[in-house]
Amino acid sequence: MCGRLPHPREKGGAGTGPSPVDRRKTGSKHHLICDGKGTPFKIVTTAANVNDVTQTLALVDGIPPVAGRPGRPRRRPDALLGDKGYDSNPNRKELRKRRILPVISRKGTPNIEGLGKLRYVVEQTFALLHQFKRLAVRWERRLELHDALVSLACGLICWRRLKNRKP
Template sequence: MSPWIVSDELWDRLEPLLPQRERRFRYPRRKALPDREVLCGILYVLHTGIQWEYLPQELGFGSGMTCWRRLRDWNEAGVWQRLHEVLLAELNAASRLDWSRCVVDSSHVRAFKRGSHTGPSPVDRGRAGSKHHLITDGHGTPLAVLLTGGNRNDVTQLLPLLDAIPPVRGRVGRPRRKPDSLFADRGYDHDIYRDQVRERGIVPAIARRGTRHGTYRWVIERSFAWLHGFRRLRIRWERRADIHEAFLKLACCLITHRQLDSLC
């Protein structure tokens, strides 16, 4: 099955989260394109990296602008965040989330159209870019993702990433949103942030400058490989940051859903 075809399992989890569309008064007899077909069009863009205006309508996705608007509206309604929480809760109920440790890192991507949340590349100051900041559990399952300018220091997003972990349900007791330990490379080497991580009851395992990066770096590198396997995320084409963030969150949902599929 093509990766942009929405499976019944994913649709059953997503459909209850979609907001109800308001009645159309300008063209009351024109039926709106079904949400599931629009989602297939959004996934087609995410997987292939094609521009919105070149979205093949003969596949039944509708126009690129229709898909763009739905992606924007669903992101504003918090659909992707709630879907991610639902998927994480199912993984947690199956004991497939490794809370013994989490791993953080970032990845730089070019931003040809600039826009908000962009900045000079650390390698080439003449080229604008953005950073994807990611935190995963010990298995590499995304817990939260943030978007910043390419010139933002990694360590400044360490605490925001921890705060962005949602309360994960699925087990008896209070929802969990805090791992036991945190692994990071030398880019996060700062004693002030180590102390702040300890104050949250998390053991920091952050590599110091002049030493090796650490044992679990491969976990986050594999997660970034999964994330950037979606061609739309390899280069930032969106001028608006919220649209690129929507793609990021949707990709994290799809990666998490794959983890659920592996249970079957």
């Protein structure tokens, strides 16, 4: 553990920052990367005022090996879909270096046709994640506890998907 623990009456904690939309109250934000079916691969919790574009490469690098077909497990996706919050030329170059096709809308242009239907999968995964009331509003001051609950929720989401899968 690094740093000191927050005092019980102290507000906030690690991973919180002023919210740009809620009168500067402190809060946190989840950044998520998932597959085309909505199975979460990696979630990062940051302060509410952190831009999405800064977490793109951290999410891509955090994808664990995914077993599927016989052979070596996959570690990278074929393409990365994102909304205008992830638009950045340096990130596009870095993704292409890693042989990942960036499908990201550019700021100031109309949305890519059909991207909303594909982004729905991510929004649905966020809805599944925030069904766990403890994650919808962050009550834990310690980031380690919150991240542990997020990991547990992701495990439950994956378990439900496996249980409901038709053979």
